[in-house]
Amino acid sequence: MRPHASSDGSLFSCRNITLDLGGRSILREISLDVAPGEVLGIIGPNGAGKTSLFEVLSGRIPPKSGTIHFRGQDVTHLNLQRRARLGLGRTFQTPVVPEELTVAEVLKAARQAYKPYLTPDDSEWGADLVDFRIPGNVVAERLDTLHRRKLLLACLLMRRPALLLLDEPAAGLINSEIDELDEIMRVLAKELRIAIVLIEHRIELLETIADRAMVMDAGEVVSSGPLTHVLSDPKVHAAYFEMDVEEAV
Numbered sequence: 733m734r735p736h737a738s739s740d741g742s743l744f745s746c747r748n749i750t751l752d753l754g755g756r757s758i759l760r761e762i763s764l765d766v767a768p769g770e771v772l773g774i775i776g777p778n779g780a781g782k783t784s785l786f787e788v789l790s791g792r793i794p795p796k797s798g799t800i801h802f803r804g805q806d807v808t809h810l811n812l813q814r815r816a817r818l819g820l821g822r823t824f825q826t827p828v829v830p831e832e833l834t835v836a837e838v839l840k841a842a843r844q845a846y847k848p849y850l851t852p853d854d855s856e857w858g859a860d861l862v863d864f865r866i867p868g869n870v871v872a873e874r875l876d877t878l879h880r881r882k883l884l885l886a887c888l889l890m891r892r893p894a895l896l897l898l899d900e901p902a903a904g905l906i907n908s909e910i911d912e913l914d915e916i917m918r919v920l921a922k923e924l925r926i927a928i929v930l931i932e933h934r935i936e937l938l939e940t941i942a943d944r945a946m947v948m949d950a951g952e953v954v955s956s957g958p959l960t961h962v963l964s965d966p967k968v969h970a971a972y973f974e975m976d977v978e979e980a981v
């Protein structure tokens with residue numbers, strides 16, 4: 733599936749997204765854009781609303797107000813499955829795999845998630861992209877965190893997504909594994925032109941791959957732009973670094 737951008741160059745955008753949960757305002761007037769091949773990093777303290785934003789952008793939770801456009805189409809009222817079919821993929825903070833299935837069964841289930849079914853070549857293509865080399869007869873519960881993440885990415889990639897929403901993909905990985913993941917994301921964005929929106933606390937990872945960053949705090953966008961601009965913004969220091977500097981670096 734080839735990404736196609738709207739006339740303003742963006743592949744995916746949201747405007748003025750608000751969300752209330754449990755009677756509380758969780759997101760307020762969030763807007764963002766991402767172009768094909770672009771990596772947008774989202775940072776912010778715990779509880780800022782980053783994962784809630786992904787819930788809305790992926791179609792798991794409808795916003796209270798605001799609009800979402802993907803590939804030139806208003807998808808605000810499309811559910812998760814419809815957005816997935818259009819080429820939106822999402823990963824979660826915890827890489828949950830079907831523990832009792834073998835690797836081959838997981839890949840087959842992903843191929844057959846909806847019609848038309850994909851071929852084994854498609855799933856091999858996805859697995860190759862993330863360098864997933866575990867034999868098909870291995871039971872998924874035996875996979876470590878890196879390989880769980882790779883397997884789930886392979887399942888998304890076989891559908892040739894145009895946009896990936898990645899929620900802390902480096903969580904639970906050691907440095908050498910993070911470097912490997914970083915390289916995978918670089919290939920996905922810069923060679924395959926997949927747009928990536930990435931929730932990530934590790935500034936050094938964002939420095940290597942993010943084209944732009946957006947900082948959230950208490951449900952709002954505090955700052956956005958090139959990472960260097962964002963990191964030197966006094967509002968960002970007030971909201972984030974002075975509280976969480978140990979976690980952030």
Ligand SMILES: Nc1ncnc2c1ncn2[C@@H]1O[C@H](COP(=O)(O)OP(=O)(O)OP(=O)(O)O)[C@@H](O)[C@H]1O
Binds near residue numbers: 753777779785
């Ligand atoms: N289903 C829900 N009902 C009520 N409040 C919720 C619900 N889900 C999340 N929240 C609240 O929304 C706020 C934002 O949470 P969210 O998980 O989106 O933040 P986050 O920035 O992703 O945090 P973290 O970095 O810890 O993952 C928090 O105050 C959280 O308690």
